[in-house]
Amino acid sequence: MSPRLAPGDALTATGVVAVVRGTRPGRVAAVLDTLVAAGVRCLEITLNTPDAPDALRAARDRLPAGVELGAGTVRTAAEASAAVAAGASFLGAPDTREEVAAVAREHGIAHYPGALTPTEVARAWDLGATAVKVFPARVFGPRYLRDLREPFRNIPLLPAGGIGPGNAADYIAAGAIAVGAGGSLLGDAPAGGSLVELADRAGHLLAAVAAAR
Numbered sequence: 001m002s003p004r005l006a007p008g009d010a011l012t013a014t015g016v017v018a019v020v021r022g023t024r025p026g027r028v029a030a031v032l033d034t035l036v037a038a039g040v041r042c043l044e045i046t047l048n049t050p051d052a053p054d055a056l057r058a059a060r061d062r063l064p065a066g067v068e069l070g071a072g073t074v075r076t077a078a079e080a081s082a083a084v085a086a087g088a089s090f091l092g093a094p095d096t097r098e099e100v101a102a103v104a105r106e107h108g109i110a111h112y113p114g115a116l117t118p119t120e121v122a123r124a125w126d127l128g129a130t131a132v133k134v135f136p137a138r139v140f141g142p143r144y145l146r147d148l149r150e151p152f153r154n155i156p157l158l159p160a161g162g163i164g165p166g167n168a169a170d171y172i173a174a175g176a177i178a179v180g181a182g183g184s185l186l187g188d189a190p191a192g193g194s195l196v197e198l199a200d201r202a203g204h205l206l207a208a209v210a211a212a213r
Helices: 010-014 028-038 052-062 077-085 098-107 118-126 141-149 168-173 195-212
Strands: 016-020 042-046 068-072 090-092 110-112 132-134 157-159 179-181
Touching: 010 016, 010 042, 016 028, 016 068, 016 195, 028 042, 028 052, 028 195, 042 052, 042 090, 052 068, 052 077, 068 077, 068 110, 077 090, 077 098, 090 098, 098 110, 118 132, 141 157, 141 168, 157 179, 168 179, 168 195
Parallel strands: 016 042, 016 179, 042 068, 068 090, 090 110, 132 157
Antiparallel strands: none
């Protein structure tokens, strides 16, 4: 069984998971370190990032205790098993696949499968999701999330896709347990852009989420 969310978890404590994808080789460590220094405590490296398993191993060995590090875009059992072997403490995905859920349950780690419709949300939860990633959230926005919360008050919802410092508070106010932030947070930092600006965006995102709770 994948663990359910608890108040002391990094995700629930900060309300943010930073999604790092498509990072230029050699840039992953700098981006992760900047995010952690800014206060982010839940980080996801997507498996379509170059050398993702190696990046996961290196980050797991280097990042401080209390930082959750997981793998994203996990869509097969083989990918899930490889992510766990590399040190991932949670598995995220854009969709819901029973084979990935099974690996998460086997290893007792958190699982954030993707869903959009009410039927998909219910299925993801029934398969043991720790929280259900509402993706892509930008399609319907915060009002849709609020509507989902009405029949699914027992299911933690984690919207992702198009969320950043400017709109994260709207999703928290609509009932999200946390938000996933990728491109809107990272900007051009993965390609060599300013890490100072990345830290500033991360600080604004965390502050916006905290104020909306």
